[in-house]
Amino acid sequence: MMTTKSGEQRNALMYLLPIVIQDEKCLFFMARDVTELKRAVDDRIDFEKQLLHAQKLESLGVLAGGIAHDFNNLLMAIMGNADLALMRLNPESPAVDNLKRIEQASARAADLAKQMLAYSGKGKFVVEHLDMSRLLEEMLHMLEVSISKKAVLRFNLMHPIPSVEADATQMRQIVMNLVINASEAIGDKSGVIAITTGCMDCDRNYLKDVWLDENISAGLYVYLEIADSGCGMDKATMTKLFDPFFTTKFTGRGLGMAAVLGIVRGHKGAIKVYSEPNKGTTFKILLPASDRPAELFNGHTHTDDWKGSGKVLLVDDEETVRGIGREMLQELGFTVITADDGREWVAAFKENPDVAFVILDLTMPHMDGEQCFRVLKQLKPDVKVMISSGYSEQEVSIKFVGKGLAGFIQKPYKLSVLRDAVRGIL
Ligand SMILES: Nc1ncnc2c1ncn2[C@@H]1O[C@H](COP(=O)(O)OP(=O)(O)OP(=O)(O)O)[C@@H](O)[C@H]1O
Ligand SMILES: [Mg+2]
Known part of the structure; x- marks a missing residue:
């Protein structure tokens, strides 16, 4: 030198x-x-490292997505059967406790599948124009009961705030994962978790040291900042922070931040991290601001005794899903015709064109949900179709926009969720 x-x-x-x-x-x-020569060599080494990292992420994503997909079909059968058994059993029965434990364990497994799905970037289903400040306000109670009693939650939310094009469920997942980490970093000591929203113009320079700056362009971003006064991180932890299954906790699974990364990537956003050992950590999630006003959240109404009537066609390549789906729909008062994705479903529909609606699995080997949907619409343009899926890419759900899809339900679902979804389309 x-x-x-x-x-x-x-x-x-x-x-x-x-x-x-x-x-x-x-x-x-x-x-x-x-x-100049040294710079060129360094650039090349950096580029190769990045490429290798991207390839590693991609194959891990494919693996996680595939496992989550199969997991969801299995969970559908476990949760659905436990759900139905609980309904049919005398409430005094000693087996009620066992069934409730099955339900709790499968809910935890579904949560794991959800994190893996998010990491793989395949869990983004319903895109709305969201007001992040309002979304956080609605989560306040849930957050308060999820954090340590010693941690104080402080909100500093911008009103009004530009909307972001995002999936509300996934945004809640990000907030939950970050806030739980913040609370765990505070541990048994007293501390503060500050949640801030705002909006800022980001230039290339500001976006230089973010995670995921591959396709990020300068412009207006809405940010969500979660800062804690907890234990902080050293350099070694910071570099592995987003790796799936990287954890420093005894009970941790190491999927929380991997899921956050997957979701932010799916929303074309970026993440900034500031952390110092023993001082605390701040995560800043940047999401491209939209120029459209925010929509109201889909509100759910809850009445548990709703019943429908008529025939329903359920098309799914998994026999276990057909089995449990049939029982759930029968419980809701429908006569159910089931078929797999081979030729039989077309014949079944032609024989029963008067079905109240059709439930189609999105990912099937012979003919996928989208193709089935097209054929159904040709046979009967006003047919009501609901797509069900354990995983899907955002682009796939975009394919249905404007084509008259009646509804969507994410697997695994419980009877109450199916009831709400069906009631919503009839
Ligand atoms: N706010 C934070 N403060 C200090 N360390 C953190 C913070 N957030 C994450 N980390 C570190 O990053 C690691 C990975 O976090 P991640 O959320 O992915 O997994 P986890 O919390 O260990 O397990 P899981 O979220 O799956 O239950 C943590 O184990 C911890 O070492
Ligand atoms: Mg975590």
Whole structure:
């Protein structure tokens, strides 16, 4: 390394060679400026590292998404059967407790599948124009009961705030994961978790040291900042923070931040992290601001005794899902016809064109939900179709926009969720 007169640091390659000129011993000295060469080599190494990292992330994502998908179908059968058994059993029965434990364990498994799905970037289903400040206000109670009693929650929310195009369920998942981490970092001590929302113009320079700056462009961003006064992180932890299954906790699974990363990537956002050991941590999630006003959240009404009537066609390639789906729909008062994605479902529909609605699985091997949907609409343009899926890519759900899809239900679902979804389309 050499410093030039102007103080600029340059890399130089130097040669020193003893030589003899006319019987006199001399030293031959040569220096070559290799600053540009070194920079090019460093850039190339950086690029290769990034590429390798991106490939690793991609294959982990595919793996996580695949497992989550199969998991969801299995959970559908476990949760659905426990749900129905609980309904049919005498409330005094000693088996009620066991069934409730099955329900609790499968809810935890569904949560795990949800984190994996989020990491794989395949869990974004319903995109709305969201007001992040309002979303947080609605979560206040849930957050208060989820954090340690020693932690104080402080809100500092911007009103009004530009909307973001996002999936509300996934935004809640981000907030939950970050706030739980903040509370765990505070531990048994007293501390503060400050949640701030706002909006800022980000230039390329500001976006330089963020996570996921691959396709991020300068512009207006809505931010969500979650700061805690907890234990903070050292450099080594910071570099592994977003790796799936990286955890420093005894009971941790290491999927929380991986899911946050997957969701933010799916929303074309970015993450900034500031942390110092023993001082605390701040996560700043940046999401592109939209110029459309926010929509109202879909409110759910809850009456548990609702019943429907008529015929329903349920198309799914998984036999377990068909089995439990049939029982749930029968419980809701419907006559159920089931079919897999082969030829039989078309025949079944032609024989029963008067079905009240059709439930289609989105990912099936022979003919996927989208193709089935097209065929159904050709056969009967006003047919009501609900898509069900354990996982899907955002682009797939976009394919249905404007095509008259009646509804969507995410697997695994409980009877009460199915009831709300069906009531919503009839
Ligand atoms: N706010 C924070 N303060 C200090 N360390 C943190 C914070 N958030 C995350 N970390 C560190 O990053 C690691 C990974 O976090 P992540 O949420 O992915 O997994 P986890 O919390 O250990 O387990 P899980 O969320 O799956 O239950 C944590 O184990 C912890 O070491
Ligand atoms: Mg966590």
